[in-house]
Amino acid sequence: MTVARDLFETVVLPVASAEDARTTCAAAAAHLRRTGGRAVVVHVIEKTGGAPDKASVEQREEGAEETFAAAREACDATEITVETRLEYGTDVAETVFKVANDVDASAVAFTPREASRWIKLLSGDVANALINGGERPVVVLPDHVADDADTTDDAADGGGGG
Template sequence: MAKGQFEHVLVPVASDTDAESTAEALADHLETDRVTVVHVVEKAGGAPDKAGVEQREEAAAEAFERFEETYGESVETDIVYDTNIADGLLAAAAEVGADALAFTPRGGGWFERLLSGSVTRRLLDETDRPVVVLPGGDQ
């Protein structure tokens, strides 16, 4: 199977294990000149956050490191702070001028997705650029 090709791809990662599986899938299925890896820290919007900012920034750094190790090339990284993950990703893609968003699906059962809404669904419905759902992930 031929690989798809984009000039600049924005790739969200949620954890170090997610970063590893996403990097493997990206390397196997897409050719790109530039990759920006993004970790979204979901802010509570006035309520106490689930974890401290420093702890979340450390988790993002670990995910970025694992992505680069697995992908085998240097990538740009960014931490985005938003009250909504999909909104943060869409804004980041616009800000860096990404041609496409590429990710592996995240876990969560149908009931969880029903209650919280689906980030994947929002990305597919609300984006102004191609979205590549890579095989793999924990679905």
């Protein structure tokens, strides 16, 4: 008999930038506090598979450190246990799911980033790949935080919402 796990027991939070880290951690905070869960914040440095990279690896690693600093700050402010992982891969979604498997994540959760359909078409839609490409549950979080963070617990428990 399998024991059911809470979606936010160990959640992987893929983030692309410092602002994305702040938004994603804030959106996940109430759920993580409710379960006493931990966040594994992952930033993937996308390798282009033979084509020249837009920025040097050092520049991208510095950007990742800024992203992780923002994630730690957001999680510390809400008393959430956080681990950070810097990964390299040619497919962002595939790399995120590899991390999810490595840490035996209960789910992958993210906030969608604004982008036009053309940008998504040309760059590949990572959000769509995350939603459709894994074997673990994926939670799409709202990109805003309610004024009263406790109200998000109702939605997580399947309660009302409008």
